[in-house]
Amino acid sequence: MKDCIKVQRLLSGYLDNEINSEDTSLVAGHLVICAQCQKELAELSRVKADILELMRKPLPQDYLVSRLRDDLVDERRMKERFSLAGLGNLSRRLIPVPVTVIALSIALLILSPGQYSNKSSLDEHILSGNSATQETVLGLILGTEN
Amino acid sequence: MSEDFDYIEQFLSGEERAFEALVRKYQNKVLNIVYSLIGRDRDSEDIAQEAFLKVYHSLSSFKQKCQFSTWLYRIVVNTAYDFLRKRKHLVSNDAVLEAAHTFSAGPQEELLMKEKQMLINNALTSVPFKFRAAVVLKDMEGLSYSEISRVLGCSIGTVESRIYRARQFLKVKLSRAGGDLL
Numbered sequence: 001m002k003d004c005i006k007v008q009r010l011l012s013g014y015l016d017n018e019i020n021s022e023d024t025s026l027v028a029g030h031l032v033i034c035a036q037c038q039k040e041l042a043e044l045s046r047v048k049a050d051i052l053e054l055m056r057k058p059l060p061q062d063y064l065v066s067r068l069r070d071d072l073v074d075e076r077r078m079k080e081r082f083s084l085a086g087l088g089n090l091s092r093r094l095i096p097v098p099v100t101v102i103a104l105s106i107a108l109l110i111l112s113p114g115q116y117s118n119k120s121s122l123d124e125h126i127l128s129g130n131s132a133t134q135e136t137v138l139g140l141i142l143g144t145e146n
Numbered sequence: 147m148s149e150d151f152d153y154i155e156q157f158l159s160g161e162e163r164a165f166e167a168l169v170r171k172y173q174n175k176v177l178n179i180v181y182s183l184i185g186r187d188r189d190s191e192d193i194a195q196e197a198f199l200k201v202y203h204s205l206s207s208f209k210q211k212c213q214f215s216t217w218l219y220r221i222v223v224n225t226a227y228d229f230l231r232k233r234k235h236l237v238s239n240d241a242v243l244e245a246a247h248t249f250s251a252g253p254q255e256e257l258l259m260k261e262k263q264m265l266i267n268n269a270l271t272s273v274p275f276k277f278r279a280a281v282v283l284k285d286m287e288g289l290s291y292s293e294i295s296r297v298l299g300c301s302i303g304t305v306e307s308r309i310y311r312a313r314q315f316l317k318v319k320l321s322r323a324g325g326d327l328l
Contacts, residue, residue, distance in 0.1 A: 044317065052286065053262065054266060054267060054270070054286070055178055055286065056181055059173055065166045065170060065173075067191070
């Protein structure tokens with residue numbers, strides 16, 4: 001009885017050929033003389049065989065391959081769509097930047113023509129060799145000097 | 147094993163057909179595992195497909211420290227587990243009946259076969275997942291305890307214990323449910 005408890009705990013591994021040689025000898029020797037453990041082994045073997053009953057019929061060779069191909073094509077399409085949408089968003093975000101810069105530049109050109117004429121006046125004044133006071137220079141730069 | 151590594155190398159160097167060869171080689175093994183784990187025919191193919199897609203996208207990170215099949219089965223078991231966790235269902239009798247396969251046997255034999263499969267499937271899906279995974283990998287795919295321990299990320303002793311307990315559980319369940327049928 002003591003052996004039965006030990007052997008029955010080993011039977012699952014024995015069935016799978018996964019116990020060491022010492023335990024294998026113990027189980028094999030015990031099975032010769034014990035009908036109860038033989039019955040237990042037969043029941044475990046039947047459980048093992050029952051699980052194999054769930055084995056499915058083999059699929060056609062390319063069944064999953066073609067499903068996977070379809071999936072991968074869909075994935076790529078989605079990625080492309082996503083990246084194009086991303087580009088669209090990016091361009092929407094980036095287009096206003098140069099437009100604003102150009103608009104501001106034009107506005108500056110229109111609104112401050114005097115500054116440029118004053119700069120040329122300053123250059124002319126300096127090039128003419130006349131002595132320029134700090135007030136004259138500041139006036140020319142700020143557009144107050146005539 | 148080296149054949150798998152050859153396919154992987156070819157795939158990583160841009161040869162998509164090499165991945166298809168891997169799918170062809172393992173598709174039936176993967177489907178058998180998934181079906182035994184979830185007990186639903188209708189979802190098995192989707193889960194197998196999802197697992198292969200995960201493999202496709204992460205094959206470059208496969209370190210080749212273990213066999214490809216070990217790595218693949220780990221992904222398959224995890225994908226099946228995630229499916230069950232999300233759905234939070236086991237399996238209904240309707241689903242099992244729907245799952246029964248077509249055999250080339252006569253109608254009476256076919257009916258008995260379906261009924262038997264339903265009982266086995268019911269019993270198996272009532273085994274807690276981690277015990278079920280161990281016994282399915284052993285009995286369905288014939289993996290060694292050592293290989294199963296690598297797939298499930300536990301010790302060989304734990305694998306042995308899980309398989310032992312799963313079989314004890316199934317023995318009782320099937321003898322109660324089966325009668326003359328099993």
